[in-house]
Amino acid sequence: MRSSKVAKRYARALLGLSNDSHQLESWGEEVERLARIIEMPEVDAAFASPEVALSAKIQALAIITEKADLSFPIRSFAAVVARHGRIQELPAVAVAYRSMLDDLMGRARATMTFAVEPGQRDVERIANRFEQVVHKKIVPTIRVDPTLIGGVVVELEGKTYDGSLLNQLREAQLRLGG
Amino acid sequence: MNSRIAKLALGMAVLLWPASGLAAEAEPSEGSWLALIFYGINFVLFVWILRAYGWPRISEFFHNRSGVIRDNRNRAERAFRDAQELANRAAQQLRQLDAEKRAMLAELDDETNYEIRRIEEAARETVDRIRRDTQRARVALLDGAQRRLRQALAEAAGGIARELVTRNFQPSDQARLLHNFVEHVGEETRQ
Numbered sequence: 001m002r003s004s005k006v007a008k009r010y011a012r013a014l015l016g017l018s019n020d021s022h023q024l025e026s027w028g029e030e031v032e033r034l035a036r037i038i039e040m041p042e043v044d045a046a047f048a049s050p051e052v053a054l055s056a057k058i059q060a061l062a063i064i065t066e067k068a069d070l071s072f073p074i075r076s077f078a079a080v081v082a083r084h085g086r087i088q089e090l091p092a093v094a095v096a097y098r099s100m101l102d103d104l105m106g107r108a109r110a111t112m113t114f115a116v117e118p119g120q121r122d123v124e125r126i127a128n129r130f131e132q133v134v135h136k137k138i139v140p141t142i143r144v145d146p147t148l149i150g151g152v153v154v155e156l157e158g159k160t161y162d163g164s165l166l167n168q169l170r171e172a173q174l175r176l177g178g
Numbered sequence: 179m180n181s182r183i184a185k186l187a188l189g190m191a192v193l194l195w196p197a198s199g200l201a202a203e204a205e206p207s208e209g210s211w212l213a214l215i216f217y218g219i220n221f222v223l224f225v226w227i228l229r230a231y232g233w234p235r236i237s238e239f240f241h242n243r244s245g246v247i248r249d250n251r252n253r254a255e256r257a258f259r260d261a262q263e264l265a266n267r268a269a270q271q272l273r274q275l276d277a278e279k280r281a282m283l284a285e286l287d288d289e290t291n292y293e294i295r296r297i298e299e300a301a302r303e304t305v306d307r308i309r310r311d312t313q314r315a316r317v318a319l320l321d322g323a324q325r326r327l328r329q330a331l332a333e334a335a336g337g338i339a340r341e342l343v344t345r346n347f348q349p350s351d352q353a354r355l356l357h358n359f360v361e362h363v364g365e366e367t368r369q
């Protein structure tokens with residue numbers, strides 16, 4: 001809970017800076033890229049280890065940001081976060097930043113899980129329908145899960161809209177079982 | 179002291195008593211006034227001695243004796259009265275004990291009857307409860323068995339349905355499912 005609050009505070013600060021610099025999307029992508037690197041198990045283990053000195057962690061993070069070809073403001077932001085001993089909060093910062101940016105841009109992210117590979121038209125049709133539901137632009141993330149047999153499952157703003165055949169069969173089974 | 183004087187007086191009386199006998203054994207003779215006077219004086223002396231020394235002792239002896247006897251009698255009477263009183267008291271106590279015994283027996287009978295009724299009532303309640311519990315358990319077991327059977331059937335049916343649907347699933351089915359899904363979400367939006 002505390003880390004989440006901290007992450008939100010960092011994300012809000014970064015959002016203010018990126019808004020001033022008109023780099024909302026690019027900086028967000030860079031932070032997400034950095035978060036993905038930090039979430040890699042071997043990197044995460046090194047940053048979480050108490051045997052590694054903070055100065056070494058700061059130095060390592062600087063090298064990572066440089067190798068990842070991140071912009072100077074993001075490298076500086078990462079250095080500030082590292083100096084405060086919050087390197088492991090960076091993934092949470094990226095999530096919070098994305099959420100705040102989505103709110104700012106009036107868009108919502110939806111995870112659409114299809115039973116079979118969907119066509120572009122199907123994705124657009126579903127996204128359009130959900131835009132009418134939440135009155136936001138939908139940014140879809142597509143996944144495929146053959147165990148659904150058919151249909152689609154959409155996760156949007158903490159809600160799950162299950163239109164899969166697997167769910168229908170399960171409901172029918174439950175009704176039959178009493 | 180008194181008893182010794184009384185014994186002396188009695189001894190003298192016995193010694194002097196045969197005088198008249200001896201006089202009778204003598205040959206009949208002419209009466210002698212002198213002898214008569216002598217015997218009269220003797221007799222008077224005898225009476226006087228007896229009166230002077232023997233009588234008070236005898237009287238005192240008999241008086242004391244009568245006192246002792248009276249005391250004994252009084253004590254015996256008192257003891258008798260006490261004994262009678264004790265006997266009466268004992269009889270009364272016996273009667274009381276008897277009454278108490280009867281009362282206790284009656285109470286015990288009442289208590290026993292009450293306990294018997296209570297135990298009977300408890301046993302009846304226990305039997306009723308066991309019967310109710312058994313009935314509930316029977317219903318629950320039956321429901322559980324039916325539910326398990328329904329679930330087993332539903333699982334089997336679900337498995338078969340899943341297999342059939344998977345085997346016969348067509349791209350047109352996917353399009354229809356997506357269409358229905360979108361329509362369903364649209365309905366929710368309108369509501």
